[in-house]
Amino acid sequence: DAKTTQPPSMDCAEGRAANLPCNHSTISGNEYVYWYRQIHSQGPQYIIHGLKNNETNEMASLIITEDRKSSTLILPHATLRDTAVYYCIVSPNTGNQFYFGTGTSLTVIP
Amino acid sequence: GAVVSQHPSWVICKSGTSVKIECRSLDFQATTMFWYRQFPKQSLMLMATSNEGSKATYEQGVEKDKFLINHASLTLSTLTVTSAHPEDSSFYICSAPRGLGTSGAYEQYFGPGTRLTVT
Numbered sequence A: 001d002a003k004t005t006q007p008p009s010m011d012c013a014e015g016r017a018a019n020l021p022c023n024h025s026t027i028s029g030n031e032y033v034y035w036y037r038q039i040h041s042q043g044p045q046y047i048i049h050g051l052k053n054n055e056t057n058e059m060a061s062l063i064i065t066e067d068r069k070s071s072t073l074i075l076p077h078a079t080l081r082d083t084a085v086y087y088c089i090v091s092p093n094t095g096n097q098f099y100f101g102t103g104t105s106l107t108v109i110p
Numbered sequence B: 001g002a003v004v005s006q007h008p009s010w011v012i013c014k015s016g017t018s019v020k021i022e023c024r025s026l027d028f029q030a031t032t033m034f035w036y037r038q039f040p041k042q043s044l045m046l047m048a049t050s051n052e053g054s055k056a057t058y059e060q061g062v063e064k065d066k067f068l069i070n071h072a073s074l075t076l077s078t079l080t081v082t083s084a085h086p087e088d089s090s091f092y093i094c095s096a097p098r099g100l101g102t103s104g105a106y107e108q109y110f111g112p113g114t115r116l117t118v119t
Helices: none
Strands: A009-013 A018-023 A031-038 A045-050 A061-064 A070-075 A084-092 A104-109 B004-007 B010-013 B019-025 B032-038 B045-051 B067-073 B076-081 B090-099 B106-110 B114-118
Touching (some): A009 A018, A018 A031, A031 B106, A045 A061, A045 A070, A070 A084, B019 B090, B019 B114, B032 B067, B032 B076, B045 B067, B076 B090
Antiparallel strands (some): A018 A070, A031 A045, A031 A084, B004 B019, B032 B090
Protein backbone atom coordinates (compact mmCIF):
# COMPACT_ATOMS: atom_id res chain seq x y z
CA ASP A 1 0.00 0.00 0.00
CA ALA A 2 1.03 3.59 -0.61
CA LYS A 3 2.88 5.18 2.27
CA THR A 4 2.50 8.76 1.13
CA THR A 5 -0.05 11.56 1.44
CA GLN A 6 -0.26 14.52 -0.88
CA PRO A 7 -2.71 17.41 -1.35
CA PRO A 8 -5.20 16.49 -4.07
CA SER A 9 -4.70 19.61 -6.15
CA MET A 10 -2.64 22.76 -6.52
CA ASP A 11 -2.45 25.73 -8.86
CA CYS A 12 0.67 27.58 -9.90
CA ALA A 13 1.19 30.64 -12.06
CA GLU A 14 3.24 30.12 -15.19
CA GLY A 15 6.87 31.06 -14.65
CA ARG A 16 6.66 30.76 -10.88
CA ALA A 17 8.06 27.95 -8.77
CA ALA A 18 5.72 25.07 -8.00
CA ASN A 19 6.29 23.47 -4.60
CA LEU A 20 4.59 20.12 -4.17
CA PRO A 21 4.64 18.62 -0.66
CA CYS A 22 4.52 14.96 0.32
CA ASN A 23 4.27 13.30 3.72
CA HIS A 24 5.86 9.89 4.26
CA SER A 25 6.09 9.65 8.02
CA THR A 26 6.49 5.84 8.09
CA ILE A 27 9.39 5.71 5.66
CA SER A 28 11.99 3.05 6.42
CA GLY A 29 15.76 3.41 6.28
CA ASN A 30 16.15 1.51 3.01
CA GLU A 31 13.36 3.33 1.21
CA TYR A 32 13.90 5.97 -1.42
CA VAL A 33 11.57 8.85 -2.25
CA TYR A 34 10.62 8.98 -5.92
CA TRP A 35 8.61 11.54 -7.83
CA TYR A 36 6.79 10.76 -11.04
CA ARG A 37 4.26 12.67 -13.06
CA GLN A 38 1.51 11.54 -15.37
CA ILE A 39 0.08 13.57 -18.16
CA HIS A 40 -3.40 12.53 -19.18
CA SER A 41 -3.63 9.03 -20.69
CA GLN A 42 0.12 8.44 -20.72
CA GLY A 43 2.44 6.30 -18.66
CA PRO A 44 4.06 7.96 -15.64
CA GLN A 45 7.33 9.80 -16.24
CA TYR A 46 10.26 9.77 -13.82
CA ILE A 47 11.26 13.13 -12.38
CA ILE A 48 13.70 12.66 -9.53
CA HIS A 49 14.54 10.51 -6.54
CA GLY A 50 16.45 10.80 -3.27
CA LEU A 51 17.37 8.98 -0.09
CA LYS A 52 18.53 11.55 2.47
CA ASN A 53 20.15 14.44 0.69
CA ASN A 54 18.53 17.11 -1.41
CA GLU A 55 18.76 16.41 -5.10
CA THR A 56 18.56 18.49 -8.26
CA ASN A 57 18.41 17.60 -11.92
CA GLU A 58 17.38 19.32 -15.12
CA MET A 59 13.70 18.89 -14.34
CA ALA A 60 13.32 19.63 -10.66
CA SER A 61 14.72 19.78 -7.15
CA LEU A 62 13.87 17.47 -4.29
CA ILE A 63 14.08 18.65 -0.71
CA ILE A 64 13.93 15.91 1.94
CA THR A 65 13.58 16.87 5.60
CA GLU A 66 16.27 15.74 7.99
CA ASP A 67 13.96 13.19 9.64
CA ARG A 68 12.94 11.99 6.14
CA LYS A 69 9.27 12.13 7.07
CA SER A 70 8.37 14.57 4.33
CA SER A 71 9.69 15.99 1.09
CA THR A 72 8.97 18.75 -1.40
CA LEU A 73 9.30 18.64 -5.14
CA ILE A 74 10.18 21.99 -6.66
CA LEU A 75 9.62 22.87 -10.29
CA PRO A 76 11.61 26.11 -10.48
CA HIS A 77 9.84 27.79 -13.39
CA ALA A 78 6.54 26.09 -14.10
CA THR A 79 5.28 26.01 -17.68
CA LEU A 80 1.89 25.04 -19.05
CA ARG A 81 3.38 21.68 -20.06
CA ASP A 82 4.00 20.92 -16.39
CA THR A 83 0.26 20.54 -15.84
CA ALA A 84 -0.04 16.91 -14.73
CA VAL A 85 -0.68 14.64 -11.77
CA TYR A 86 2.42 14.35 -9.60
CA TYR A 87 3.03 11.24 -7.54
CA CYS A 88 5.35 10.88 -4.59
CA ILE A 89 6.32 7.25 -4.01
CA VAL A 90 8.32 5.57 -1.30
CA SER A 91 9.96 2.32 -2.34
CA PRO A 92 12.74 0.08 -0.97
CA ASN A 93 16.06 -0.51 -2.70
CA THR A 94 14.83 -3.72 -4.29
CA GLY A 95 12.90 -2.28 -7.20
CA ASN A 96 9.70 -3.80 -5.85
CA GLN A 97 6.74 -2.46 -3.89
CA PHE A 98 6.11 0.54 -6.10
CA TYR A 99 2.69 1.70 -4.92
CA PHE A 100 1.04 4.89 -6.07
CA GLY A 101 -0.91 7.16 -3.75
CA THR A 102 -3.55 9.60 -4.88
CA GLY A 103 -1.08 12.21 -6.16
CA THR A 104 -1.41 15.97 -6.62
CA SER A 105 -3.06 17.39 -9.69
CA LEU A 106 -1.02 20.45 -10.59
CA THR A 107 -2.55 23.06 -12.87
CA VAL A 108 -0.25 25.72 -14.25
CA ILE A 109 -2.21 28.85 -15.00
CA PRO A 110 -1.20 31.28 -17.78
CA GLY B 1 17.18 6.25 -22.13
CA ALA B 2 15.46 3.00 -21.31
CA VAL B 3 12.18 2.36 -23.04
CA VAL B 4 9.25 0.12 -22.26
CA SER B 5 6.68 -0.52 -24.95
CA GLN B 6 3.17 -1.91 -24.81
CA HIS B 7 1.05 -3.46 -27.49
CA PRO B 8 -1.64 -2.77 -28.41
CA SER B 9 -2.09 0.86 -27.40
CA TRP B 10 -5.84 0.40 -27.43
CA VAL B 11 -8.21 -2.49 -27.95
CA ILE B 12 -11.97 -2.95 -28.10
CA CYS B 13 -13.36 -6.42 -27.49
CA LYS B 14 -16.69 -8.08 -26.95
CA SER B 15 -17.79 -9.26 -23.55
CA GLY B 16 -16.69 -12.83 -22.88
CA THR B 17 -13.60 -12.77 -25.06
CA SER B 18 -9.97 -12.70 -23.91
CA VAL B 19 -7.44 -10.00 -24.60
CA LYS B 20 -3.64 -10.20 -24.44
CA ILE B 21 -1.49 -7.17 -23.72
CA GLU B 22 2.28 -7.27 -24.25
CA CYS B 23 4.90 -5.34 -22.33
CA ARG B 24 8.48 -5.21 -23.60
CA SER B 25 11.64 -3.68 -22.25
CA LEU B 26 13.40 -2.54 -25.39
CA ASP B 27 16.99 -1.97 -24.33
CA PHE B 28 17.40 -3.65 -20.97
CA GLN B 29 16.53 -6.93 -19.32
CA ALA B 30 13.94 -7.11 -16.61
CA THR B 31 13.53 -10.15 -14.37
CA THR B 32 10.59 -8.37 -12.81
CA MET B 33 7.84 -6.33 -14.40
CA PHE B 34 4.74 -4.80 -12.88
CA TRP B 35 1.19 -4.48 -14.09
CA TYR B 36 -1.07 -1.63 -13.05
CA ARG B 37 -4.67 -0.73 -13.75
CA GLN B 38 -6.03 2.80 -13.76
CA PHE B 39 -9.67 3.81 -13.85
CA PRO B 40 -10.69 7.33 -14.96
CA LYS B 41 -9.68 10.07 -12.53
CA GLN B 42 -8.04 7.53 -10.21
CA SER B 43 -4.49 6.61 -9.36
CA LEU B 44 -2.57 3.61 -10.64
CA MET B 45 -3.34 0.42 -8.77
CA LEU B 46 -0.70 -2.29 -8.69
CA MET B 47 -2.26 -5.55 -9.86
CA ALA B 48 0.62 -7.98 -9.93
CA THR B 49 4.33 -8.56 -10.15
CA SER B 50 5.49 -10.55 -13.14
CA ASN B 51 8.54 -12.73 -12.43
CA GLU B 52 10.68 -14.23 -15.16
CA GLY B 53 10.90 -17.98 -14.70
CA SER B 54 8.35 -18.20 -11.92
CA LYS B 55 4.73 -17.48 -11.11
CA ALA B 56 3.39 -13.98 -10.90
CA THR B 57 2.59 -12.47 -7.53
CA TYR B 58 -0.86 -10.92 -7.32
CA GLU B 59 -1.99 -8.09 -5.06
CA GLN B 60 -4.82 -8.74 -2.67
CA GLY B 61 -8.19 -8.69 -4.38
CA VAL B 62 -6.85 -9.32 -7.90
CA GLU B 63 -8.14 -12.55 -9.44
CA LYS B 64 -5.20 -14.53 -10.74
CA ASP B 65 -7.41 -16.75 -12.93
CA LYS B 66 -8.88 -13.73 -14.62
CA PHE B 67 -5.66 -11.79 -15.15
CA LEU B 68 -3.13 -14.28 -16.45
CA ILE B 69 0.45 -13.13 -16.45
CA ASN B 70 3.33 -14.79 -18.28
CA HIS B 71 6.90 -13.54 -18.16
CA ALA B 72 8.16 -15.35 -21.24
CA SER B 73 11.63 -13.84 -21.40
CA LEU B 74 13.80 -11.19 -19.80
CA THR B 75 12.25 -8.57 -22.06
CA LEU B 76 8.62 -9.66 -22.39
CA SER B 77 5.68 -9.95 -20.03
CA THR B 78 2.10 -10.50 -21.12
CA LEU B 79 -1.19 -9.84 -19.35
CA THR B 80 -4.23 -11.73 -20.58
CA VAL B 81 -7.64 -10.56 -19.44
CA THR B 82 -9.77 -13.67 -19.69
CA SER B 83 -13.53 -13.59 -20.26
CA ALA B 84 -13.49 -9.82 -20.24
CA HIS B 85 -16.53 -7.88 -19.07
CA PRO B 86 -17.39 -4.19 -19.27
CA GLU B 87 -16.14 -3.62 -15.71
CA ASP B 88 -12.67 -4.68 -16.89
CA SER B 89 -12.56 -1.65 -19.17
CA SER B 90 -9.60 0.35 -17.96
CA PHE B 91 -6.14 1.71 -18.72
CA TYR B 92 -3.52 -0.99 -18.18
CA ILE B 93 0.09 0.09 -17.66
CA CYS B 94 3.21 -1.99 -17.21
CA SER B 95 6.57 -1.03 -15.78
CA ALA B 96 10.04 -2.50 -15.47
CA PRO B 97 12.65 -1.49 -12.89
CA ARG B 98 16.22 -0.70 -13.79
CA GLY B 99 18.97 -0.05 -11.29
CA LEU B 100 20.38 3.45 -11.07
CA GLY B 101 24.10 2.80 -10.90
CA THR B 102 25.51 1.83 -7.52
CA SER B 103 23.13 3.97 -5.51
CA GLY B 104 20.76 1.12 -4.72
CA ALA B 105 17.84 3.02 -6.21
CA TYR B 106 15.71 1.74 -9.05
CA GLU B 107 13.93 3.74 -11.69
CA GLN B 108 10.63 2.32 -12.86
CA TYR B 109 10.23 2.67 -16.59
CA PHE B 110 6.59 2.77 -17.55
CA GLY B 111 4.99 1.75 -20.79
CA PRO B 112 2.60 4.11 -22.57
CA GLY B 113 -0.42 2.11 -21.46
CA THR B 114 -3.15 0.09 -23.15
CA ARG B 115 -6.72 1.34 -23.21
CA LEU B 116 -9.11 -1.64 -23.00
CA THR B 117 -12.78 -1.18 -23.77
CA VAL B 118 -15.10 -4.15 -23.36
CA THR B 119 -18.48 -3.82 -25.06
